Amino acid sequence: DTAVSQTPKYLVTQMGNDKSIKCEQNLGHDTMYWYKQDSKKFLKIMFSYNNKELIINETVPNRFSPKSPDKAHLNLHINSLELGDSAVYFCASSQRGLAIEQFFGPGTRLTVL
Amino acid sequence: SQQGEEDPQALSIQEGENATMNCSYKTSINNLQWYRQNSGRGLVHLILIRSNEREKHSGRLRVTLDTSKKSSSLLITASRAADTASYFCATDRPDNNNDMRFGAGTRLTVKP
Numbered sequence: 001d002t003a004v005s006q007t008p009k010y011l012v013t014q015m016g017n018d019k020s021i022k023c024e025q026n027l028g029h030d031t032m033y034w035y036k037q038d039s040k041k042f043l044k045i046m047f048s049y050n051n052k053e054l055i056i057n058e059t060v061p062n063r064f065s066p067k068s069p070d071k072a073h074l075n076l077h078i079n080s081l082e083l084g085d086s087a088v089y090f091c092a093s094s095q096r097g098l099a100i101e102q103f104f105g106p107g108t109r110l111t112v113l
Numbered sequence: 114s115q116q117g118e119e120d121p122q123a124l125s126i127q128e129g130e131n132a133t134m135n136c137s138y139k140t141s142i143n144n145l146q147w148y149r150q151n152s153g154r155g156l157v158h159l160i161l162i163r164s165n166e167r168e169k170h171s172g173r174l175r176v177t178l179d180t181s182k183k184s185s186s187l188l189i190t191a192s193r194a195a196d197t198a199s200y201f202c203a204t205d206r207p208d209n210n211n212d213m214r215f216g217a218g219t220r221l222t223v224k225p
Contacts, residue, residue, distance in 0.1 A: 004155070031211055041199060043156070043215040056212055090155055100144065100211055102203075104155030 003027050004105040006091050012111045013081055021076045021108045023091030031055075032074035033092040033102065034066060043090070049074055050096060081112045117145075117202040117216035125222040132189040134219040136202030137182075143205050145178055147187050150199045150218065159187075159200075194225045 004025045013019055025032060033056075034046040047066040048056035054066070063079040078085060091105040120135045136145070144163050148156040162169045162178045162185065169176045175188040189196055199218040206212045 035215075040217055041220075042217045043201065045212070045214065048211060050211070056209075092156075094211065096211060100205060100213065101146065101158040101161060102156075102213060104148075104157070106155050107153075 004091055004093055004103050006089075006105040006108050008108060009106065010109050010111075012113065014113055015081055015083060017081050018077070018079045019081060019110070020078070021089055021091075021110075023074050023076070023105055025072055025091075025093040025103070025105075027093055027095075027103060029093040029095045029103070030071055031094050031096055032068065032071075033094075034074065034076050035090040035092065036060075037088045037090060037107070039087070047074075047076075078110075081110075083112050086110055086112045117204050117214060119200070119202055119216045119219040121219060122217070123220040123222070125224065126192055128192060128194055128223055128225050130192055130223075132192050132196070132221055132223070134187045134200050134221070136185045136187070136216065138185075138202075138204045139183065140204075141207050142180075143207055145176075145185050145205075146203045146213070147174075147176060147185075148201045148203060148215075150201065152198070156201060189221075192221075192223045194223050196223050197221060 007022045031050045033048045037043045049068045052068045065077045067075045088107045092102040094102045146161045147159045150156045173190045178185045201218040203213040203215045
């Protein structure tokens, strides 16, 4: 009965590889997000999708490409991984409206060697 | 860009004491939220305060909002060791309340 789930939980890979992180929410929400949390714990929004449409796209390298096959899923694909991509990536979801509580997944710790 | 900035960065107190964390932000908001993050876990929503509210309570939590100073505080009363976590404030944008911006958080340690 997990609300927002992410896979994998840990990802260790070499520089230059391509990897994907998957996110699914079973809350019936219409908006999903990807955040990056660096080693200093800053949580930065990367992307937001509403009903499969991209609504927030922060200044992230175009090596990062979100894909939303349906409104319950938002996957993150990263090409040509770099050392600086090492971080914890969080998926979140919310329902558009006046009270925007976001529900977060458990995070994916990405380590690029 | 980051919006909320929490202060202090770290706070260490004894069980039973009160913990106060502050958040400052730069632009107008509709809502301000506080979240908690246990080590190695995702963030969990604690409380939301709207821009037309000044104070809100939820159990041992008390949140205040001063829009003239663009600041908020989170008070945890009678702290417990289980309150040990990082606490983040998040603010939205007047034109998009789905766009939440977080700070770096306050790391709270409650010693038993």
